Amino acid sequence: DTGVSQDPRHKITKRGQNVTFRCDPISEHNRLYWYRQTLGQGPEFLTYFQNEAQLEKSRLLSDRFSAERPKGSFSTLEIQRTEQGDSAMYLCASSELAGETQYFGPGTRLLVL
């Protein structure tokens, strides 16, 4: 078990471009979470999946954001028409069951120029 992995680790893009991040959770973990962390702040919840079903989205997740987990394994987070305010660290976490410990990946750091 190699833990939660995320790809890429860093992404620099120009305003208006689309970006996609990938998260591979710990195998057999049913729950997958996305969080966003800005400088000097703690992570903030964006959305989560139970297997392939996306069950909740935060109000932080504007219409430009979309997340998928098509086969209940890896997940992708896409940001369309990026804005400078999207610059942040995007964190993925997984857990085996509801209420169990969440294990975090190393994050994808996004910089929008």
Place this chain on the structure above:
Amino acid sequence: GNSVTQMEGPVTLSEEAFLTINCTYTATGYPSLFWYVQYPGEGLQLLLKATKADDKGSNKGFEATYRKETTSFHLEKGSVQVSDSAVYFCALSDPTGANSKLTFGKGITLSVRP
């Protein structure tokens, strides 16, 4: 809504000093409480947790006790090491239990000098 408040940082200590990092929370119901640590260049790691009132979580010499009466979960260590230098986050899980999302404090940077 749920919230977590951590003491302002950063904190700088000498090796072997006693550490206390304050954390208080606001939540309806009975959340689980966590301390996560982020070492330089690494992802968030669970340090310890407590799931009900008066529980004490402990790991790597760190301890925190779930105090329902003061809605607190302060982190302590009797003798810090240089290797404890990191950012520490206090967090709670949604007490309604439906999604178990975590609500984090702002984090505090600890630097331990030799």
